[in-house]
Amino acid sequence: MALPSTLTSTTPAGSDSPSLGDDIIRAFKLSIVDILGIPDATSVTVAMFAGLAGGLDEVIFRDAAANASATRRLRANAANLTWHDGTAAGRVFYAGGTDVPVADGGTALSSGTSGGILGYTATGTLASSAALTASALVLGGGAGATPTPMGSLGTTTTVLHGNAAGAPTFSAVALAADVSGNLPVANLNSGTLASSTTFWRGDATWAAAGTSITRSTAQVTTEETTTSGTFTDLATAGPAVTLTPGASTDQVIMIAARVKASLNNEEALMSVAIAGAAAADEDAAVVQTLTATTNYHPMLSRQVMPTSVANGSTHTMKYRTSGGATGTFRSRRIIAFTIS
Amino acid sequence: MRTRIGNPSSEAHGQPMRVIDWIAPAGTDPTTLPAAVGAALGVTFVSRALVHGFISTSLRPDGSVYVAVHLYDVGCANPACGTGHGATVLQAAPSVEAKRAAMVTAVGEHATHRLTGGTGDVTTLKTLGFATAEEKLHARGHPVKWVDAISAQCEDCGKVAFTDGPLR
Numbered sequence: 001m002a003l004p005s006t007l008t009s010t011t012p013a014g015s016d017s018p019s020l021g022d023d024i025i026r027a028f029k030l031s032i033v034d035i036l037g038i039p040d041a042t043s044v045t046v047a048m049f050a051g052l053a054g055g056l057d058e059v060i061f062r063d064a065a066a067n068a069s070a071t072r073r074l075r076a077n078a079a080n081l082t083w084h085d086g087t088a089a090g091r092v093f094y095a096g097g098t099d100v101p102v103a104d105g106g107t108a109l110s111s112g113t114s115g116g117i118l119g120y121t122a123t124g125t126l127a128s129s130a131a132l133t134a135s136a137l138v139l140g141g142g143a144g145a146t147p148t149p150m151g152s153l154g155t156t157t158t159v160l161h162g163n164a165a166g167a168p169t170f171s172a173v174a175l176a177a178d179v180s181g182n183l184p185v186a187n188l189n190s191g192t193l194a195s196s197t198t199f200w201r202g203d204a205t206w207a208a209a210g211t212s213i214t215r216s217t218a219q220v221t222t223e224e225t226t227t228s229g230t231f232t233d234l235a236t237a238g239p240a241v242t243l244t245p246g247a248s249t250d251q252v253i254m255i256a257a258r259v260k261a262s263l264n265n266e267e268a269l270m271s272v273a274i275a276g277a278a279a280a281d282e283d284a285a286v287v288q289t290l291t292a293t294t295n296y297h298p299m300l301s302r303q304v305m306p307t308s309v310a311n312g313s314t315h316t317m318k319y320r321t322s323g324g325a326t327g328t329f330r331s332r333r334i335i336a337f338t339i340s
Numbered sequence: 341m342r343t344r345i346g347n348p349s350s351e352a353h354g355q356p357m358r359v360i361d362w363i364a365p366a367g368t369d370p371t372t373l374p375a376a377v378g379a380a381l382g383v384t385f386v387s388r389a390l391v392h393g394f395i396s397t398s399l400r401p402d403g404s405v406y407v408a409v410h411l412y413d414v415g416c417a418n419p420a421c422g423t424g425h426g427a428t429v430l431q432a433a434p435s436v437e438a439k440r441a442a443m444v445t446a447v448g449e450h451a452t453h454r455l456t457g458g459t460g461d462v463t464t465l466k467t468l469g470f471a472t473a474e475e476k477l478h479a480r481g482h483p484v485k486w487v488d489a490i491s492a493q494c495e496d497c498g499k500v501a502f503t504d505g506p507l508r
Contacts, residue, residue, distance in 0.1 A: 225370040227385050228394035229425035232349040235398035262371040320424050324386030326371040
């Protein structure tokens with residue numbers, strides 16, 4: 001029978017005669033009415049189920065104004081399917097349907113900005129931020145706003161500076177304003193040669209303090225000669241001094257001796273091999289004998305001031321003459337001391 | 341008198357040379373040696389043009405004179421080599437082996453202080469007040485690796501000291 005159809009559990013009326021079976025029919029109808037919840041004696045215009053040969057195909061809800069009314073019940077209208085969980089009724093959400101509200105654990109959003117992130121712009125309101133720049137730091141937007149990316153990525157020579165009044169910025173470290181505390185000694189040339197007797201010098205080295213002079217002296221009194229035209233040692237080499245101030249230093253070297261040359265108009269020279277380098281005429285003290293005598297000239301001396309002399313360098317007096325003259329040297333003395 | 345090959349005086353060119361040394365008697369005037377030795381060996385020490393070597397002496401406490409005649413084996417005619425000889429040519433000396441004895445005779449040799457090239461030379465030089473090679477190393481704080489008749493070497497840095505020469 002096509003819908004609409006009415007199922008009335010009180011018909012057919014009768015005497016409950018077993019031969020007529022009217023009571024059975026009424027009981028059957030009542031069972032259907034009770035079990036399926038079909039309104040009794042009501043014209044039903046829409047089927048509750050649709051079936052196919054394979055079984056139940058659809059459940060057909062009426063367009064109910066109210067939500068499901070009791071636990072474990074479903075109810076639907078044109079907009080929602082509702083479910084009662086024993087406490088209250090709520091909507092059942094489904095893929096492809098209406099966005100799930102924030103209050104129901106969803107986002108209430110159908111789309112967002114590529115590269116953006118979600119943020120609450122109000123209690124119960126989510127929104128997509130603008131695209132976050134690749135590798136950029138993210139700044140909070142505060143209440144009512146989503147986070148935003150920093151406009152600058154900075155560089156390898158800048159650091160992030162805080163800003164109590166706004167967004168931080170990248171800039172180079174200003175040593176005068178940005179740094180506090182003491183720089184450990186180990187961070188200055190690894191602390192190499194740093195001690196209570198050295199100071200940090202402008203050429204980025206730990207140098208001996210000016211008040212701590214390292215000095216040394218040596219002498220050879222023996223009278224010795226050479227005719228060499230090139231700088232050599234005498235039979236007793238030196239004298240020589242070695243300074244070990246602990247660092248590269250500028251030094252003053254003083255040499256002195258009694259000197260004479262054996263030939264007229266010839267020279268006797270004494271010089272110093274500074275830090276093992278070849279002795280040079282430029283560093284030499286010279287006696288020239290205009291008329292040779294057997295007498296020594298007055299004490300002869302020369303001072304040189306080499307710079308940046310390596311720690312532990314040895315300075316040695318050297319001697320030569322000109323023209324094969326016999327240069328005689330005695331009371332030879334060398335003094336060296338640091339000045340930096 | 342003895343002859344060695346080397347550069348015991350640390351001559352600026354750094355080349356080996358023949359070094360003949362002996363002890364001359366007290367009163368020997370070092371300024372007379374260039375002429376006397378040059379004449380005996382047939383070489384030149386006194387010249388602004390060309391020399392074959394140089395002579396070093398040391399007046400010892402007893403008045404004797406240690407004499408070391410250095411003869412070049414490697415010459416130098418470069419006035420700009422930076423060692424100081426300028427235009428004077430340093431020329432390799434001829435062989436003087438046959439003339440050495442005559443040279444010593446001409447100059448004179450101490451009656452008792454005699455250098456022979458043997459192991460007794462160190463004692464002779466110490467007697468004359470020279471520091472031994474070992475003493476020179478110790479004086480500079482160098483640990484001694486080995487000692488021979490005339491020299492010693494530092495264990496750490498390899499420096500060699502000579503009993504009658506410099507530490508180098």
